[in-house]
Amino acid sequence: MKRFSRRRLIAGAMFGGLLAGMTPRIGRTAEAAAVSDSLPWHNWSGGQSAQPTGRFAPETEQQLIDFLGRDSGPLRPVGSGHSFSGLVPTDGHLVVLDRLTGLRSHDPTTLEATLGAGIRLAETGPVLEGVGQGMFNLPDIDRQTLAGAISTATHGTGQSLNTLSAYVTALRLVTPAGQVLELDAAREPSLFAAAQVSLGALGFITEVRMRNRATYRLKRRNWIAPTEDVLKDFEAQARAHQHFEMFPLTHSEYASVQVIDDTDEPIYNPQPPPDQSDAFDELMRSLVSVPPAARRPIIDAAVAATPPAEPVVDVSYRILANVRNYRFNEMEYSVPLDAGAPCLREILRTIDEQQIDVVFPLEYRYVAGDDLWLSMFSGEPRASISVHHDARFDYRPYFDIVEPIFWKYGGRPHWGKLHTLKYAQLVKLYPKLKDFLEMREALDPTGRMLNPHLRALFGIAT
Amino acid sequence: MRIRVFGSITFLSAALFGCGEGDPKTTAAPLAQPFADAKISSLGKQRWARTCAMCHVRGEGGAPKIGDAGAWSTRLAQGETLILEHTVNGFGNMPPLGYCMDCEREDLRAYIAFMAYGEGA
Numbered sequence: 001m002k003r004f005s006r007r008r009l010i011a012g013a014m015f016g017g018l019l020a021g022m023t024p025r026i027g028r029t030a031e032a033a034a035v036s037d038s039l040p041w042h043n044w045s046g047g048q049s050a051q052p053t054g055r056f057a058p059e060t061e062q063q064l065i066d067f068l069g070r071d072s073g074p075l076r077p078v079g080s081g082h083s084f085s086g087l088v089p090t091d092g093h094l095v096v097l098d099r100l101t102g103l104r105s106h107d108p109t110t111l112e113a114t115l116g117a118g119i120r121l122a123e124t125g126p127v128l129e130g131v132g133q134g135m136f137n138l139p140d141i142d143r144q145t146l147a148g149a150i151s152t153a154t155h156g157t158g159q160s161l162n163t164l165s166a167y168v169t170a171l172r173l174v175t176p177a178g179q180v181l182e183l184d185a186a187r188e189p190s191l192f193a194a195a196q197v198s199l200g201a202l203g204f205i206t207e208v209r210m211r212n213r214a215t216y217r218l219k220r221r222n223w224i225a226p227t228e229d230v231l232k233d234f235e236a237q238a239r240a241h242q243h244f245e246m247f248p249l250t251h252s253e254y255a256s257v258q259v260i261d262d263t264d265e266p267i268y269n270p271q272p273p274p275d276q277s278d279a280f281d282e283l284m285r286s287l288v289s290v291p292p293a294a295r296r297p298i299i300d301a302a303v304a305a306t307p308p309a310e311p312v313v314d315v316s317y318r319i320l321a322n323v324r325n326y327r328f329n330e331m332e333y334s335v336p337l338d339a340g341a342p343c344l345r346e347i348l349r350t351i352d353e354q355q356i357d358v359v360f361p362l363e364y365r366y367v368a369g370d371d372l373w374l375s376m377f378s379g380e381p382r383a384s385i386s387v388h389h390d391a392r393f394d395y396r397p398y399f400d401i402v403e404p405i406f407w408k409y410g411g412r413p414h415w416g417k418l419h420t421l422k423y424a425q426l427v428k429l430y431p432k433l434k435d436f437l438e439m440r441e442a443l444d445p446t447g448r449m450l451n452p453h454l455r456a457l458f459g460i461a462t
Numbered sequence: 463m464r465i466r467v468f469g470s471i472t473f474l475s476a477a478l479f480g481c482g483e484g485d486p487k488t489t490a491a492p493l494a495q496p497f498a499d500a501k502i503s504s505l506g507k508q509r510w511a512r513t514c515a516m517c518h519v520r521g522e523g524g525a526p527k528i529g530d531a532g533a534w535s536t537r538l539a540q541g542e543t544l545i546l547e548h549t550v551n552g553f554g555n556m557p558p559l560g561y562c563m564d565c566e567r568e569d570l571r572a573y574i575a576f577m578a579y580g581e582g583a
Contacts, residue, residue: 039550039566042558046551057564078563096564098512120512143516143561325523325555 041094043081044143045329045391047418050089057096061174061206064095068178075176075448077200079148080120082141083416084330086453087152087199097147100206106131112169114209117147125317133212134316137161137243140363142321147205152416153197153375155384156320157243157260157365163377165196166370170209173202176448184209194432194439197374199415201454202443218242218319219263223308227255227348231341238366243320245365248344250351250358251295254303260319269314292355327391328360331399331418332384333411334376337366340383343409347385347402356398360388373432376412386417423459433458496542497578500571510573513562518577523555526577534578546570 041050053073058064068075074092081088088094097118106113111133115124121142128134137156144154146164150171155163170184173195181203183192195202227248230237237244243260287295312319335343344364351358363386367377376382387402389395399418406413412429413419427433437458444450447460455462502510517525526533537545549570552558559565560573 039559041563042552044557044561046558055564055566080561081558081563094563098509098563101512122516123512323522325517327552327555327557 038094041078041081041088043083043088045084045327047084047329047391047395048086048089050091050094052090052094053092055094055096057099059099061100061172061180064100064174064204064206065178065180067095068174068176073448074451076451077147077151077204077449079118079145079151080143082144082148083152084418085416086451087416088451089453090451092448095204097145097204097206103127103131104207106133108132111212111214112209113212114170114207115146117171117205117208118145120145121149122317122321125315128212129215129315129317132215134215135164135210135212136167137164138317138320139164140320140322141324142317146208146210148200148416150196150208151198151200151205152414153372153377154416155367155377157245157258158368159238159244159366159381160368161242162368162370163197163372163375164210165372165375166368167211168196168208169211171195171205172207173205175203176444176446180206190435191439193371194373194436196372197415198436199374199454199457201440201449201458203449213316216316217263217265217267217313218260218316219265219311219313220258220260220319221308221311222256222258224254224303224306225257226253228253230255230257231344234341234364234366235337243365245363247361247363248348249299249303249361250348250356251292252299252303253296254300255364256361263313265313267314269312269318270310287359292357295359296352328388329391329395329399329418330386330388331395331403331406332363332386332414333403333406333419334367334382334384334414335406335409335411337381337383339409340364340366340385343383343405343411344385346405346408347387350401350405354401356401358387358389358398360390362387373436374415374430376414378430378432382412384414385411386414422456426457427459496538496545497571497575500568500575502572502576502581506569506572507576509562509565509569510576513565514560514573514577516561525556528577529580531578538578542571545574549574 038052038055041052042048056067058067071093074090075095076088076090076092078088078094078096100118101116101123102119104114104116108131113128113131113133119127121138121144124135124146137158139149139154139156150165150168153163153165170182173181173183175181181188181191183195185192195205227246230246241259241261243258246255246257248255287298290298344362347362365384366381367384369377369380369382372378385406387399389398395418403420413421440458450460517523518528521527526537546567548556549560550558560570562569
């Protein structure tokens with residue numbers, strides 16, 4: 001097979017011939033998959049909205065190819081709508097990958113599994129367990145589709161654990177022109193590195209091969225501790241445990257700490273009633289009506305009296321992800337490891353000093369470095385810091401104050417989370433962004449897959 | 463009392479109503495039997511299982527469970543228009559479209575009917 005180098009890709013003259021040689025052009029036959037006048041679309045938090053011309057939900061890759069041949073308007077892929085940023089909104093067609101799901105194949109020797117890209121992360125656990133495998137890591141929320149998660153460099157926690165994108169060993173990408181690219185590090189290293197975190201700007205990912213582990217169990221422990229104590233020992237703890245993270249409470253001296261490690265212990269994971277609301281919940285709910293400056297003694301007294309949670313043991317996917325019913329908006333940046341603690345301290349201090357009315361905890365964790373072009377952990381392990389705000393309220397006053405603190409410490413934004421950076425800033429944070437954009441231009445020369453948010457990120461005028 | 467440290471503190475408990483729609487408010491004229499004409503297909507059941515079911519089987523955070531006539535009756539009393547508006551646009555902790563990104567109005571009507579009445583209204 002011909003090599004699909006960036007240089008050759010950019011040479012427009014070769015484009016059609018090479019791609020055509022890789023995958024025969026498919027005819028434009030009609031099929032039965034759904035194309036319809038559409039309901040409005042909103043993301044999970046309700047912060048992003050669109051009125052698409054229609055939704056197209058292919059059940060097969062062929063249906064997608066046929067659709068791309070028929071339609072010439074703007075397109076955006078959508079997974080489960082869990083990105084907080086404006087990656088999805090379009091007045092063209094939403095291409096819903098949800099039906100491209102399931103386990104396609106697996107290899108018990110290499111512990112790799114090929115999955116339909118529209119499978120939800122929550123579905124991957126049982127599916128992979130059925131073939132003796134488990135993902136190395138999962139994010140805190142697992143309702144995203146696999147395609148959406150890898151396209152935004154979604155990650156979990158762990159200084160030795162990568163983003164989900166870095167565990168991708170191959171993928172199938174259908175370009176806006178309807179051609180199929182089979183990508184992996186051996187055949188197309190540059191395009192593969194770009195496609196592993198692509199913001200849905202290169203085409204539609206239909207199939208993903210993941211490198212996994214043999215099925216394993218994890219033990220999770222949670223407790224409350226003074227934020228400063230946890231922070232001082234964070235590096236050692238992050239090295240000592242597979243997953244070590246904390247959730248600093250706002251207007252408080254305390255943080256919730258979470259540690260997860262491998263275990264052979266028997267499964268013990270009692271499930272609380274899904275609508276359980278305990279005394280602490282009630283207390284925290286009541287704080288919404290308390291002025292921020294008056295919250296600290298109330299919160300600190302309550303958490304100081306809170307005993308550690310009972311440790312739980314279960315198969316990995318039942319431990320790593322959590323059900324988050326309460327809708328919120330989120331901003332997340334990664335900063336160099338040595339900037340993590342000072343950045344977090346400044347954010348917490350600012351929330352206090354400016355009496356920002358927020359009751360959501362932050363999240364602080366380390367993630368391993370990788371070599372993916374648009375990964376927020378590209379080149380080095382970094383500390384990830386997230387801030388959240390109740391989706392019922394305007395997040396901007398809070399996030400507008402916090403975001404410049406991230407910039408001060410060299411922060412790179414999470415593509416799926418809220419941020420205000422544009423091309424001029426991003427190109428300094430992501431040295432490979434220009435290379436990525438050359439790939440994008442070659443694969444989507446008419447900009448069908450661009451929307452206003454992506455144009456701003458990429459510095460492309462309308 | 464067992465205190466869920468992580469669950470409680472992390473997402474601030476505040477109104478932990480889960481995927482539920484929040485407090486039902488009867489602001490529209492109730493219909494005799496809303497959604498009664500909507501029928502779920504076999505494909506629809508598969509899609510329901512991958513979307514609505516994530517919250518409406520266990521009743522995450524107060525979402526009305528499938529087959530829980532009492533819980534559904536308070537929602538149905540709101541009338542189709544308001545229920546659909548909440549479903550499409552999200553309401554409380556009910557995510558927009560109930561995670562079904564390719565659902566259209568008739569799909570949502572069928573899934574609501576399936577959860578409220580079973581397969582036959």
